[in-house]
Amino acid sequence: MQMPSGVHALVRRTHEERVLRALQENGAMSRGEIARVVGLSRTTLSEITGSLLQRGAIVVVDTDASRREGSGRPAERLALDPASAQFMGVDFGHRRVHVVVADASHEIMVSGSVRYEDTTSWRTRTELALGLVERLSTEAGVHYGALQGVGIGVPGPYPAPEGAAWPRAGSGTTVLRPAPEGVDVAFAERFDAPVIVDNNTRLAALAEAISGADSVADLVYVRLSDGVGGGLVVGGQLVTGSRGLAGELGHVTVEPAGRPCRCGKCGCLETVASVPGILAACWEFGLRLENLEDLAAAVSRGHPVVDRVLREAAAAVGRVVGAATMTLNPAKVVIGGEITRLAPVIVEQVAATLAAEIFPTASAGPVVAAARLSDDDGAIGALAAVFHSSPLLARYPETADVKGRCDAPDSATEGAAHVRP
Numbered sequence: 296m297q298m299p300s301g302v303h304a305l306v307r308r309t310h311e312e313r314v315l316r317a318l319q320e321n322g323a324m325s326r327g328e329i330a331r332v333v334g335l336s337r338t339t340l341s342e343i344t345g346s347l348l349q350r351g352a353i354v355v356v357d358t359d360a361s362r363r364e365g366s367g368r369p370a371e372r373l374a375l376d377p378a379s380a381q382f383m384g385v386d387f388g389h390r391r392v393h394v395v396v397a398d399a400s401h402e403i404m405v406s407g408s409v410r411y412e413d414t415t416s417w418r419t420r421t422e423l424a425l426g427l428v429e430r431l432s433t434e435a436g437v438h439y440g441a442l443q444g445v446g447i448g449v450p451g452p453y454p455a456p457e458g459a460a461w462p463r464a465g466s467g468t469t470v471l472r473p474a475p476e477g478v479d480v481a482f483a484e485r486f487d488a489p490v491i492v493d494n495n496t497r498l499a500a501l502a503e504a505i506s507g508a509d510s511v512a513d514l515v516y517v518r519l520s521d522g523v524g525g526g527l528v529v530g531g532q533l534v535t536g537s538r539g540l541a542g543e544l545g546h547v548t549v550e551p552a553g554r555p556c557r558c559g560k561c562g563c564l565e566t567v568a569s570v571p572g573i574l575a576a577c578w579e580f581g582l583r584l585e586n587l588e589d590l591a592a593a594v595s596r597g598h599p600v601v602d603r604v605l606r607e608a609a610a611a612v613g614r615v616v617g618a619a620t621m622t623l624n625p626a627k628v629v630i631g632g633e634i635t636r637l638a639p640v641i642v643e644q645v646a647a648t649l650a651a652e653i654f655p656t657a658s659a660g661p662v663v664a665a666a667r668l669s670d671d672d673g674a675i676g677a678l679a680a681v682f683h684s685s686p687l688l689a690r691y692p693e694t695a696d697v698k699g700r701c702d703a704p705d706s707a708t709e710g711a712a713h714v715r716p
Contacts, residue, residue, distance in 0.1 A: 310335060310343045315352065315375070320505065320682050322401030323356050323374040344373060351376060356400055374400035381441045382681045385424055385482070386448040386495055386673030389413045389521070392424045394431065395674040396439075401682070405431040406674070417475040424478075425485060442488045446677030448495030449475060491680050493535070496631075497542055498676030500526025501533045502668055503629045505679055511626040515619050517544055517612060518666070519632035519641070522557075523565040529623060533680065544619065545569070549611045564615050568608040570634055576604045591637040602640065609641040613648025620653055620661060631666030639665070 313333040318324060321332070330340045347353045354376050358369035377398040384395045393408040409427045411420060432438060483490045500516030512531040518524045523545030527534040534541045545565040546558050553562025554575070566572045570587060577584045577593075582600040584590050593601040616628055628649065635641050646663035653660045668675060 307343070310339065311347060314340070314343055314347065318353060318373065318375050319399075321510075323372040325370040325372050327370060329373070348373075352379075376400075377402060379441065380443040381437075381439060382443055382678055383428070383439075383445045383486075384448075384674035384676070384678035384681065385445065386498075386677055387420060387424070387450070387478070388495075388673065389450060392420060392427065393674045394424065394427050395678055396428075396431070396437065397678055405435045405437050407431050417478060421478045421481045425481065439486060442486050444489045444491065444681040445482045445486060446498065446679075446681040447478060447482065447490065447492045448498045448673045448677045449478070449492060450495060491677075493533075493677075493680060494524065494526075494539075494542075495673040495676065496524030497526035497533060497535070498680050499631060499666070499668060499673060500528055500542065500629070500676075501683070502672070502676035502679040503631070503666055504528040504531070504627075505683075506667060506675075513623060513625040514627045514629060515544075515616055515623065515625045515661070516542070516629045516631065516666075517616060519568055519570065519608075519612070519630065519634050521570060523563075523569050523612075527619070527623065528625075533683070544615050547615045547618075549615065564611055567611045570632075573604055573608050573634070576608070577601060580604065587633060587637060590634070594638045594640075601638075605638050605640050606644045609644030610648045612641075613645040614652060616645060617649050617652025620649060625661050627662045627664065629664055629666050631668070633669070635665045 310333070313335070314329060317329055317332045321328075324332070326337065326340055326344060329335075329344070330337055333340070335343070344353065348355070352375070353373050355371045356374045356377070357372050377400040380399040381404065382397050382399075384397070386393045390413050391408050391410040393406070395406040396404045398404055407427055407430070409423050411423055415423075428439075479490050479492045482488075496516070496518045499518065500514060503516055504511055504514040512528070514528040516526040516528070525542040525544035527542045536542075545568075546556065546560065546563045548560060548562050549564050549567055550562035554566040554572070555561050556563035556566050558565075567576070570590075574584050574586075574590065577590075577600060580600045580603070582593065582598065584593060584601075590601065594605075612630070619625075620628065628645070630642050630645055642663060642665050649663060650660055
């Protein structure tokens, strides 16, 4: 029995959206990779991608020859038309802002940074960031007429106001998260595009989950730095919580009678496992280390005090992550922060403690690994958030089938890739 044309059009439309979403979130992929992600047969996928290629919504960007093993024929890699859209990631650190602009195929078009003092006001930081964007545009000859969205990472947490609702992406200049002193409004007004603002550590969690060949849908992320932050990715989505505080693992109490925390409590994980907390513990044992460079030198010498302090701090992280693991059952736990690269024992101890915290009958716990992205790659995390929430696909026009015709669109401009919201 032949499927009614209306149902067939709806099914085809759904398949197209799934393929476009996969390319939107992951960048260039082979047909085989797309088939695995979206769960379509190769025959169906070939039909869908053929139509999208004909209409100009996607393009062939290269082949997988450089990564392919064996002697098989290289497979074409498909992506959204690179010229169809632009995405901007902005990361405000304590002493610098970093900007990255990517095209629809996830290729970086321009990037740069500018420094400021940690006492600089948010108004000045915002002006410096917008000035940087203009300078990058002038130097590289890039114009932002196809900008689909801006992701902004800020030091946090920045909880939502009491009773505030966070609108969905894709509604003009919608801002999904509150931001310090109007940074969100400034970017929304300047570019007339949706703006997402979030804790930059949480955005880093999303970037870690979706980057690389071993991307995962469920991940727990912890960053050890001046403070201890975290992020949760569940089902491929960044979890914010009802007030935007999901993932604040640094403020879980690990020592009820411990040192005061800047949050007002005592004995938070941050007091034990942040860089200042670790240095303070070394001082208490008589080893006066002033900064990360001193700590790295002591690690290279194998100093017993440093080894003890680092293992105790990592064990505390492991216990907190163990509770999160028992709750969320993630596939991967990522430990970020420059200190994890200077002291690999941290990740080793977190993994050992976590193994003891989860169900003894569990066949295998989550993979525990150091972060792939550096602390300076926060703008990539902001880009990841925009890739996942871009209104691009929501504005995808009806296909010929939905219109009740069998002919293909007359022009490639009918594809999603060429429609500016």
